[in-house]
Amino acid sequence: MAVCVAVITKENYPLYISNIPAANELKFHYTVHTSLDVVEEKLSAVGKTASDLRELYLGLLYPTEDYKVYGYVANTKVKFVIVIDSSNTSFRDNEIRSMFRKLHTAYTDVMCNPFYTPGDPIRSKTFDNVISSMMMQVC
Amino acid sequence: MLRTESTKINLMRPLGQPALACAGYRWRENYYSHQRRGGYNIGVRIIEDFLARTNVGRCHDFRETADVISKNAFKLYLGVTPTVTNWSPAGDEFSLQLDSNPLAEFVELPDNHTGLSYSSLLCGVLRGALEMVQMAVDVRIVQDTLQGDLQTELRLRFLRRIEESMPAGEE
Amino acid sequence: MTVYNLYVFDRHGTCLYYGEWNRKNTTGISLKGEFKLMYGMLFSLKSFIKKLSPTDVKEGFLSYQTSKYKLHYYETPTGIKIVMNTDIAVGNVRDVLQRAYSTIYVDFVVRNPLCSLDEPIQSELFKQKIDAFVRGLPFFSARVT
């Protein structure tokens, strides 16, 4: 299950970061923030190379000794990052994919909330629920 | 791909409006009344559109109207079929219950707008539309998912029939 | 067979549109007066029929016919009334009028934000459409026999 889920704007500031345990919030912030390096690198490849990834899902960004960091960038350059405890190896790639899909959909709905101003930190119960379901979800 | 979205899209449409409502209308009441007025204007026109699409004739009684509203109108425009319930014994009042309110599908009221009755647009529409078919009704929201209720419930009360009158200056 | 003219009245009796095709002689009175009379006639006719009818009428009346012309009448639940005068050879044109309403009135008046619903129609587009529509009718013929 995911230990940290983050939504980051195209300007690279966080809209939403949730992590368990809440204690090492800072650590996760760093993990996510640094992962942006890889994301940007991968993105910059798009269009340049013939074999660029047109898929929104970027796959494994980089593994630290205790985490696996996965990335997904929507067409609107909104970045989603999911951190997974490397201890549970049971994760299939497509499971991660589906998680991202879920995340993206949830985000889209937030965007469609007329009372949400794009660019503001996300404060939405529905969204929270989706996230927590992803963090709880047993694999 | 977009086909699948198409239902969603029409729901995106109202998106701009509350935004505007919030901008222009600080006070809940005003928002409310505005939405109703706006709704009314829409209703006045949409009824014609409705009749043109489904040439349902004039209804015999209020029950039939209720039926048409839920089975045809809501289905046609919002893709949902609310259940008609809670008839008053006199048969002049009933409720439309929507398990999911398409207008408010993505809406979450911010803290400073709790209690804003977002969907009052619908009331206006219904009032306007029915008035065009000679039915003066009063519509109000009694339950609203946005307010934390399990479902959205519109209450319609039949006031009177508007009789067609001979234009003035006729002998 | 031919079409003489066509009226569109709103629920308050204002004549939203009047179109005239192979109408030969005109009444002495002004169009305005004519509209008033026409509406008054329809109105009273309607209520009269309602009173006479053995059962509750849904559509009001469809048409009446004199030796010279035939008046076709179509009313929507919202009280939009479309009246078309043709020669007597023309049969039941209810569906035609209904089409006029649903495909032309609704599309080019109701859905045109710039047309208010209770004033005579200004929209050129509407006028073109309705004219084309009438001229396109099978029983319309400019030939005056």
Add this chain to the structure above:
Amino acid sequence: MEREGVRMADEALFEFLHMEVISYIFKSLEKDDSDNGKCTAKLEGMGFRVGQGLVERFTRDIPRFKDELDIMKFVCKDFWAGIFKKQVDNLRTNHQGVYVLQDNRFRLLTQISAGKQYMEHAPKFLAFTCGLVRGALSNLGVNSIVTAEVSLLPACKFQVMMQRA
């Protein structure tokens, strides 16, 4: 026939809503000052917000864009079709960041007139859409200025000027 009906229906809902919003804005602003500039600006703003939301949804299942042109194509095809049920008829560009989207039968104008009548009213029915496009593009990371021009209803041209940072 039925689903056709449905498709048309949400169409209508949009139209009515759109027209109501416009009339509201113009009414509400008449009091203080009736300069259309403010009104159109407001409409444009609303369109912008809606565009942002819509594009988020529309682009959810399509592969990443290669470049600007790719984006514009998307706007002309999927985006347009998603909202107006038809594609833009013609897209032209000078390859210096100016694109012209031409719609010969622009949905929001078809009902109004075919010709010069009501020409003076055209702008307010385009403002929202300008906003839509600008919003969509900005959310796709392209800042632009979108203007519309009408020479003969219901045809109209939207000009998109990219704002290079």
Add this chain to the structure above:
Amino acid sequence: MVSPSTCNEWELPPELCCRPMPFVALMGLDMIYNAVHRAIWEAFSANRRTDRVPQCVVNVLPWSFLQRTSYEWYIPKGILKVGWMHKHLNVIPAVAVVFFELDWDEPQWRERQSECSTRVEIVRQSLQGRGTKVAVVLIQKKAPLPPGEDLVASERAATLCTACELSAKALFVLPHTDHLVGYIIRLENAFYELSQGYYHAEARKVKSHKELLNRTTHQLLFVRHQFKIGFFCELKQDTQTALKHYKNAYSHVHELRAYDTNVLEIKTFAGFINYKICRLCFQHNLPLDAISNFRKHVDLCKTKSGSSELAFEHAAWMAKQLFGDLFDEAIKLGLTAIQTQHPGFYYQQAAYRAQDRKKMALQLCKPLASVAYPLPDPLETPNGKLDYFGQRPWRQGHQSIDPPDPAREREGILALQWHEKAVDHSGLIIPLLSSAVAQFKKYKCPRMKNYLSKSQSSMGNYISTMLFNYVLCEYRVERWWVILTSILSTALKCAFLMAQVQDYITISMELLGRTSTLDDERKSVIQKNLMKVLMNTCPDPEPACDEAAIEVAKNLWKEPGSVKSNNVITVEMQNYVPFVECKAAFLQESFSVDSPVKFQLLLRASCPFPQRYSHLSVTFNNQAYNAHCMVSGSCDSPCSTEPPTEGELCLLVGKVQRHDFSFVAQTSDTGKAIEVRAGKSAICIIKMFMCIQQKKISDHNNSSIFFRNTFYSPMPRLALRVEHDPPALSFELFRLRVCTQSREEQPVSDVQLTISLQPGQDANLSQTTHVTLDSNVQCDDSFPSFLHNIPLGNLQPGDQVEKDVFVKTTLVGSRIFLISVAYTVTAMVGDEEHHLSCRCQQVRTSQNGRAIFVTQVSFVSLSQFEPMTRIYSDDPFLLQTNILSLSPWPITIARGCFQLQPPMASPDGDPASQLKQDEIGSDCCCLQCPPVPDGQSGIAMGTYTIFWKRFFACGSSVLFDEKCLLCSSVLVFTEMPAFGRVREVLPVRFQLHNRTAFVQEVEATVTASDAFMFSGNKLVRLRILPGCEQELLYNLYPLMLGFQALPQLLLRLLHFPGATNEALHRLLPTHIFVKVKMF
């Protein structure tokens, strides 16, 4: 007491890390006396390039050869002897080569031959039956004949071989002819062959033991043997097989049962083997294998942490796996790494481990304070070093589950902890981090780099916040507040520990701001502390500092230098969100001169307690207005946190405080934009620079002229009309044409015109208004402000008379004139004739004189073109007069001239130009003021006169205000380009002039700036002779874009300690605009 074995127990031994090469020993070469031998030796040893076979040749004298090491067979006491690798690398040769001078046609062959054989014998002796190959090289003077021809040779060779018990293969001939190297290389290859043979044999010797081993007792030996075989293979340059065996060895290591007593040994050795494996993998260009292997290794060993008292050992060991280095080395040899897989990660990992180690060490070694270092030192070993790798000095070779002597064990651990305590961990961590940083930078990971350099800079007790800054702004820009806050907190801690007031305040202010994610409780602590600092007292210590440090800090804070000395601290706030936010706005886009300018200031505090402040001032680009926008309150106890009392300036939490100012703009600012920099100063310590607003003062809208006719009865019938085209300009002769037309039926006689100012207007108008009939008359004060009874003669019915009256106003302002005409008319009343006189047509005409010019004089420094409040003797400056024409009609400027008071030098050049409305002409001259006797502070500058014309020549003049004149001892002139470009050198030259009569000693320092690197001395002292000048040259190298603060040149005049920098720095540019680099 740190014994060699322990001090670097975690370093891998060099003999492990080096690349093993066959070891060949050369003997019998006399380097000192024999040139030939030396030549040969050099040929062997010198320039061993890769094209030659890998070989390590050593020259040894046979009779001092290796001492025998016992090699008997025993129950294993450990995995590998410490000396083993060394022995085989540098002690036991694979080939021992005996050099001997002997020609085939040697006269006394026999003797020499036996001599040779004895030499060989000795060598054999010293080798003691080792498999070392022995070879003989005959150094010969003559070039050999082609083989087979020289029968003598072949025959003697044979005998020699038998004598020395050599195989013919092992006998070589080295004729030292011209192409020596060629021969040498051939020899080398031969030796190489031999060495291969040797190591091969060794390897299989070890293998052969295998049968004798049994799993129970000899587990260690499995590892050892595999390792040895591997090592021999490596020596044999057969890396493939070597790798194979190492891998076996590795798997064996992990088969060993690990328990506290031997886990260290196992780990150590596992580390060794792993190192070898990874190294070889890279060598074979199998980086992925290497990586996976390393991963496996780490995973396997993670768990083997050993005894808890020595947890830090484990961490240390983990940190010392050197994979990063290996990886990096491989890359240097042409391997390509990628962003997600490069040495950086491994350095980082290592660094983390090292940090863990530090942590554990800290907590494990705490209690030591009480305990003494155990004696005898358990870490001492008889021979000063271990016999086996990774064993405990106090129980070497001991291979059982529990320690033989628990007490000793405890002591040993204690000792180790002692040593650990002595280790400088930061010293270990920082290099790792920095190499990680380097790597991440290389592989395009700015953020990762940032992150690491941050953790790097937070290493150690205190790093100047300067170091943080560039990291900080990264996070600011990307708006990662949580991270930012955490860093700031660290920074604050540092600032506290070092009593850096400036930093402390700055940081606190940001931490109190909206963007910081601290909770209120923490914030309130910070605010309290901030207050304390502002009240010159030591703030409470930051959480989680150790006692000792706090004590030190406290003293630092007490030092006078810390707070009191600098009672004004300026804090630059542009680049972050401080805890007091400020917004300034003019209420209108533009104001007209006659209406007051309304200006609003909004303040909001985001700190937990109400924040007092002593006064509030707004700085406009025109100082004149500053005075209008000031608030100051009775601020007795600025730093208390109680809610405010009356009359105090205090920002309540979360409340927006509004200050409204309004003032009347100066006419001279007409059409100008007023800029404002709103600044809040808290307890006159902190300045904040805030947003800048623009506003225009609109031109005074010109006055309208209006008539009012009042009729009398009997109604006089005389039409009176006044023609003029307003507005009138001050100083000009403004023409009023008065037309009088008779409407009487009768002729009228002695018509008289009277014109005067309407009474009840400003008194001095009469002084400043002149009315005349003659345009040529130069107005002077003798002229009255009114004329009366100007005869207009008689008028026949219907005819009209015109009269021109000229008005000159010297003062701006509107005037109302009364124009009246009196006449007499004869009228018939009844039948007798009356002469009735009418005074009629009072015409009030308002009419205003109005300024034509706004002439504004400004003094501008030559260096920065900034307005100066004061001028300095001998310091040339510009006198600039801006003439703005307000007249709706073109005004022709005849000339303008300065009339300067001495000692001002008179300028040359007059403007002759025409100005349309709102055009600005400016006249400018360069002035210089010679030094004046002291005591005279102010000096009058003179006047500036403009001669202009519309209809009639007029003149107006402006008086410059006095300037106070200062004497400056040293002047600085700066030469630098108008702007810089990023990463392009930007030369700056400072010229220091000594204006005084005596030698000046100047100490020039240049402060660092984030935005620039610069070359040039940071601190210089130079003496400047009277009237002479000195140059300072700097090459700046801009790093950032935009309007950047330049490195500041600070000058201290050693003779004038008091001399403020202000006097000098007015001459120095402070900022420069840096543009993008050109491509």
